[in-house]
Amino acid sequence: MKLLITIIALCLILGVNAQELSTSSKKAEKSFHNATNLFQQGANSAAIGELQKALKSDAGFLEAMLLMADIYNEIKQDSLQVVYLERALNLKSEHTAKINYVLANACYRMGKYQQALEAYQAFVSLESPNHPFYEKAQAKIPDCRFAISLYKHAVEMDAVNLGDQVNSEYNDYWPSLTVDGKTLVFTRLNPASGATSRQYQEDFYMSAYENGAWMESQPMQSINTPNNEGAQSISADGKLLFFTACSRSDGYGSCDIYYSRNRNGNWSIPQNAGEPVNSGAWESQPSISANGEYLYFATNRKGGKGGMDIWRCRLNGFDTSGKPQWSDPENLGDSINTAGNETSPFIHADGRTLYFASDTHRGLGGSDIFYARLTGDSCWKTPENMGYPINTHNDEQGLIVNAAGETAYFASDRPGSEGLDIYQFELYPAVRPTPVSYVKGKVFDDSTKHALCAQIELIDLDNNELVAKTESCWELGEFLMCLPLGKEYAFNVSKSGYLFHSENFSLKQLREAEDPVQLDIPLSAIEIGKATVLRNIFFETGKFTLLSQSKAELDKLIDFLVNNPQVKIEIGGHTDSIGSAELNQELSENRAKAVYNYLVENGVGRSRLSFHGYGFTVPVATNDTEKGRAKNRRTEFKIISTD
Numbered sequence: 001m002k003l004l005i006t007i008i009a010l011c012l013i014l015g016v017n018a019q020e021l022s023t024s025s026k027k028a029e030k031s032f033h034n035a036t037n038l039f040q041q042g043a044n045s046a047a048i049g050e051l052q053k054a055l056k057s058d059a060g061f062l063e064a065m066l067l068m069a070d071i072y073n074e075i076k077q078d079s080l081q082v083v084y085l086e087r088a089l090n091l092k093s094e095h096t097a098k099i100n101y102v103l104a105n106a107c108y109r110m111g112k113y114q115q116a117l118e119a120y121q122a123f124v125s126l127e128s129p130n131h132p133f134y135e136k137a138q139a140k141i142p143d144c145r146f147a148i149s150l151y152k153h154a155v156e157m158d159a160v161n162l163g164d165q166v167n168s169e170y171n172d173y174w175p176s177l178t179v180d181g182k183t184l185v186f187t188r189l190n191p192a193s194g195a196t197s198r199q200y201q202e203d204f205y206m207s208a209y210e211n212g213a214w215m216e217s218q219p220m221q222s223i224n225t226p227n228n229e230g231a232q233s234i235s236a237d238g239k240l241l242f243f244t245a246c247s248r249s250d251g252y253g254s255c256d257i258y259y260s261r262n263r264n265g266n267w268s269i270p271q272n273a274g275e276p277v278n279s280g281a282w283e284s285q286p287s288i289s290a291n292g293e294y295l296y297f298a299t300n301r302k303g304g305k306g307g308m309d310i311w312r313c314r315l316n317g318f319d320t321s322g323k324p325q326w327s328d329p330e331n332l333g334d335s336i337n338t339a340g341n342e343t344s345p346f347i348h349a350d351g352r353t354l355y356f357a358s359d360t361h362r363g364l365g366g367s368d369i370f371y372a373r374l375t376g377d378s379c380w381k382t383p384e385n386m387g388y389p390i391n392t393h394n395d396e397q398g399l400i401v402n403a404a405g406e407t408a409y410f411a412s413d414r415p416g417s418e419g420l421d422i423y424q425f426e427l428y429p430a431v432r433p434t435p436v437s438y439v440k441g442k443v444f445d446d447s448t449k450h451a452l453c454a455q456i457e458l459i460d461l462d463n464n465e466l467v468a469k470t471e472s473c474w475e476l477g478e479f480l481m482c483l484p485l486g487k488e489y490a491f492n493v494s495k496s497g498y499l500f501h502s503e504n505f506s507l508k509q510l511r512e513a514e515d516p517v518q519l520d521i522p523l524s525a526i527e528i529g530k531a532t533v534l535r536n537i538f539f540e541t542g543k544f545t546l547l548s549q550s551k552a553e554l555d556k557l558i559d560f561l562v563n564n565p566q567v568k569i570e571i572g573g574h575t576d577s578i579g580s581a582e583l584n585q586e587l588s589e590n591r592a593k594a595v596y597n598y599l600v601e602n603g604v605g606r607s608r609l610s611f612h613g614y615g616f617t618v619p620v621a622t623n624d625t626e627k628g629r630a631k632n633r634r635t636e637f638k639i640i641s642t643d
Contacts, residue, residue, distance in 0.1 A: 001012035018274070021063050022093075026055035032064050046070050062091050069102070076123045078106045086532075097126035101133055106142065108365055109284070111393030113151070117144035148366050154286040155387040155431075158162040161416060162409075165216045166207050170200075171420040173411035179236035179290055179349055179403045179438050179482055180516065182209045185220070186422055189232040189270055202230035204243070223260050229270075229286045235292060236349060236403075236438065237480035239279040240264065242273065243293060252278040252513045257297055259324065265477060268612045271322075276329050277313050288315075290349035290403075290436065291458075291468035291483040295326075298343045304331060306339035317471075335380040336372060343367070344397040350484045351468075353433035354380070357397035364388065366395040371431050386431055403482070405432040442521030443493055451477025452523060454495040461488045461536065461549040483507060483517070490536040498523040499532040499639070501559055502553060526567060531638035535593060544590035546598060554598050557637065561604050568641035571595045571611040574618060576629035581615055589613025595635060610640065 005328060025030055035050035049072055055065040065088040072081035085103040089096060104119035120137045127134055161167065162184075171189040184207045192199040203224040206218040223229065232243035235313055239262045246255040256278040258270045269392060273295075275285075281301035288295050298314045304311075314327035325386070332354075336342060340360025347354050352374040357367040359385055366393075368391040370383040385391060390408075399410040408427045411420045443454045453473035458481055460467050467489065472479040483489060485507045494500035501521050524530040536553035539545060546554075573588035573595075593610035621628035 001038045002052065005441040011308040019060075019296050022091075023054075023058040023061040023064075025058040025061070028061050028064065031057065032061070032067070035064070035067060039067065039071055039074075039352050047071055057420070060091060062088055062093055062095075065091075066095075071249055073102075078110045080112070081106050082112075085477045085563055097123050097131075100126070101137060102615040104137070104140065108144065108147075109393065111147075111364065113144045113364075114149040117141060117148070121143065129635055143362060146362050150364060150388045150391070153387070154389060155428050157425050157428075158390050159410075159412065159414065159425045162214055162422045162424060165214045167418065167421040169418045170216075171411075172205075172422050173420045174231050175396050175400055175411070175422050176232055176234045177400060177402060177409065178234055179436065179480070181402050181404075183207075183234065183238050183496040184209070184214065184409075184422075185234045185241065185537045186217075186219075187232065189419075193226060201226065202228040204229060204232060204241075219640040220267065223270055223415065230573040231344075231524060233287045234345075234427075235288050236290040236482055237440075239474060240288065240292070241267070243270070244284040244290055247268070248272075253280045253282055254283050255282050257283050257295075261474065268322075271456070273324055273325070273428075277326055282308075287347050288347045289347045289351055291351065291470060293351070295346065296332075296345040296347050296354070297542075298345060301329075305334065305337040306341070306360070308343050309337040310342045310354075322468070326559045330378065330549045332380060333378070335382055341367070344369075345396075346400045348402045349438075349482045350405070350434035351482075352484075353401075353485075355386075355399050355401065356383075357395075358383070359395075361385070364391050367397055369399050384431070387428075401427060401433060401434040401436070405435045415433060425518070433595055435484045437485060437507070438480055438482045438514055439491065439503075439517040441477075441494075441517075441521055442477045443479065443521045443523060444477055445498075446522030446524050451499075452495055453477075454493050454498075454521075454523065456478075457482060457490075457492045457494075458483070459490040459492070459536075459552040461490055461552060464548075464552045464555075487550070490556075492553075492556055493521050493523065494556075494560070496524055496563070498525055499530055500556060501532060502535045502556070526564060526639060526642060528639050528642060531572070531636050534595075534635045534637065537635040539594070542587070544587060544594050546594050554595065554602075558599060558602055558604060561599070561608065568608045568638060568643075569610075569637045570640050571599075571609065572636045572638060573611070573613045574632060574634050574636065575616050575634045577616040577619070577623040578629065585613055585615035587613070588615050592633060 014215055021029055028617055031050045031054035033049040037048035041317060044548055049065050051068045054061055056562050065084045069081045069084040076098045085099055088099050100119045100123040103118045107116035120480040123137050163411055172186055172397040174187040176185045186205055187202050188205050189200045190203055194268050200312055202222040204222055208215045229243050229245045229362060232241055234241050241260045243258055245258050250272045259273050260267045260270045268559045278303045281299055283297055283299045285298045286295055292315055296314045298308050299311055302306050305595045310332045311329050316325040318324055334530045338360035342356055342358045355369060355371050357369055359367045361370055363385050369386045373381045375381060399408055401408050406427055407424050409424050410424050413420050442451060445452055453476060455471055456468045457469045468481060470479055470481050483505055487507055489505045491503040491505060534553050537550045538547040571592045573592035575584040575588045592613050596611040597613055599609055619632045621631040623629050
């Protein structure tokens, strides 16, 4: 039975034998009964025709107006439903309260929040708190006020269509972007190949950004199948794609998450991501964090807060057979998830800003897009609505933000679109994530020049915590790692049998994402005489007191010595040429000794260590510039024995 008949017209339409209709016109009454029967049979158009006849015979026929409103609700034509509800309200019947409630719901769905507010308030004023819809109406009143406030404080948004090189005559949606902003992957709803009727299937397309414009999109043939695949997420380096596919023979539930890896430009045959990411429930809409640490996804599995929830699993790398290794799944908790539906997660490249859709957090009706910030390892701040007109009374989902944190991408069917098209717009400052740059490069043996599979770590020097880790193994020797701006990082590259390499990225003063850091990293095999610069050892200016930011690098050196117990090293201190030779010699030796003392105090045997100050006698750059002098002020360690 139709919902609104249950709410309003049960006694009016189905109980006509129990009471008189409001019309005295036999002709109108006959048309009304015909319409009722047709409506119950699902013949909505014919029922509307009969009701138009009834209202032509009697323009004040209340029950005909209510049934007309109910049919327009059934066929999702809210504007026409409102027309007939308002006409019914003008009759001031005993059903005024109920009509106000249904009118309020219709106006709310249409985004007419002031009219909805007034109708909800009218219902509450006319009905007792015992009415089954009283609490729902009460709850909608602050929702209406919140929506009105969002409209009054509209945010800046100028959406630009990506153009016909990306968008097609079909629905194009669910954009995903590599960290360099040069590769766009999205889902397109194409006519199914060989279909005898108007059937469609989802496929992936890719577009490259070259010379300031998007190139013509191309299908990802090695991943696309005659079945549906969609709702994808591409990794920061463009080497890993997670996506959703349903009802496959290797699936765990109705829809599962799959993955494919790119090597030398070729995508592998997609594989199921496996447990515990997938379960017997519905899993979809993956989002891989920029440094590959977590996969976020939407699921209705057991243990959630309500309908669809957002969960994440830590990706612990891939085993020797190429299968992903996962930690236990983690629900994002009460801050993010509700008793309703939270979907379309997108974790920004900063690793701490989450964008997602919800139909329960306070918004403009349907699904709105929200953002939330991560504090600590797993605590999320209260989500904030992105505002109007990013959100409207329609459903919104699938928003992503580029690495710089300034440009958002989403799909919309706004005027000028052919179905759903992909748009971009400048994100207003309050909802921007932390801008992210990135470092990419190659690791190789300094003697043979052969590419090496090495481990790479990024450490926040403010708290000596590991921010991210990756490796240069998939595309041998190549790596990419994101660098959230506003921090100072230690960057370490290590491989068994080699000296480790360190870099320092001081990004505290930057306000915008700069060009990426390009590094060629030669690693030296452990041999007598080989040395490496410890670029994250810091002292007070003109002194030899170690600063706390040095701890990460010093501990890395301790790990190296523990893992290579046959190695003996010399700690060397070096200065620039400012000041006398005597003072610089003393300073360099005291600084080398400070590092020596730290290692001894933390368990390294004295017999394996020595230290020496070189003053400014061994420069590696000119002392005529500040940049050169900075390179000359350094601490090194050198292999003196491998016995």
